[in-house]
Amino acid sequence: MSDRRLVQRRHRKRLLIAFGIATVAFNVVLFVIDQRLERTGGPSILGLEFAGSAEQVDRIASEWGAHGVYLARLSLWIDFGFMVSYGAFFTLAGLATRDFAREHGRRTLAAAGLVVPYFAAAAAIFDACENSVWLLALGGHATSLAPVATGCAIVKFTLIGIAIAYALCGLAAWLWSLRRAGSR
Numbered sequence: 001m002s003d004r005r006l007v008q009r010r011h012r013k014r015l016l017i018a019f020g021i022a023t024v025a026f027n028v029v030l031f032v033i034d035q036r037l038e039r040t041g042g043p044s045i046l047g048l049e050f051a052g053s054a055e056q057v058d059r060i061a062s063e064w065g066a067h068g069v070y071l072a073r074l075s076l077w078i079d080f081g082f083m084v085s086y087g088a089f090f091t092l093a094g095l096a097t098r099d100f101a102r103e104h105g106r107r108t109l110a111a112a113g114l115v116v117p118y119f120a121a122a123a124a125i126f127d128a129c130e131n132s133v134w135l136l137a138l139g140g141h142a143t144s145l146a147p148v149a150t151g152c153a154i155v156k157f158t159l160i161g162i163a164i165a166y167a168l169c170g171l172a173a174w175l176w177s178l179r180r181a182g183s184r
Helices: 003-038 045-049 054-103 107-112 116-138 143-182
Strands: none
Touching: 003 045, 003 054, 045 054, 045 116, 045 143, 054 107, 054 116, 054 143, 107 143, 116 143
16 A cells, blocks of 8 residues: 555544544534424424425424524524534545445445445535525525425435445445454
């Protein structure tokens, strides 16, 4: 392995650790806010993400009340940082999976790695579009775009689900290779 590739791997590993920690930290903060949001008597933020219509957005906002709407907006703003962290983490994890698969002759995993690592970044972009609409809607604007935001949420969850599954396949393949190397 060349010195350049070794430096790139070390750099990627550090970035994976940093973005992994950030992803977990943002997730914890968003979880706490979501728990408080549910205590207002309305749904969690997922209820808003799948509202699908202006009427549903209005119903959810009235169930939440002013404090719940404040918490939802706070969650949506914080989520922008979460998008950066999970998008970067799972993109880097996917690239690491692809590189591992190439080096160890796992053709199917390597072939999927031509596209799948970028699904996480695409999910974050759909998440940003979605949140922008919800922030407007909770401010009383653009509620007619609720179906667009819900569509973005569906695409986001699909893409990030595939990206996570790919990274987990990479982790399983790596662990399997360690086990096989240890049994030699």
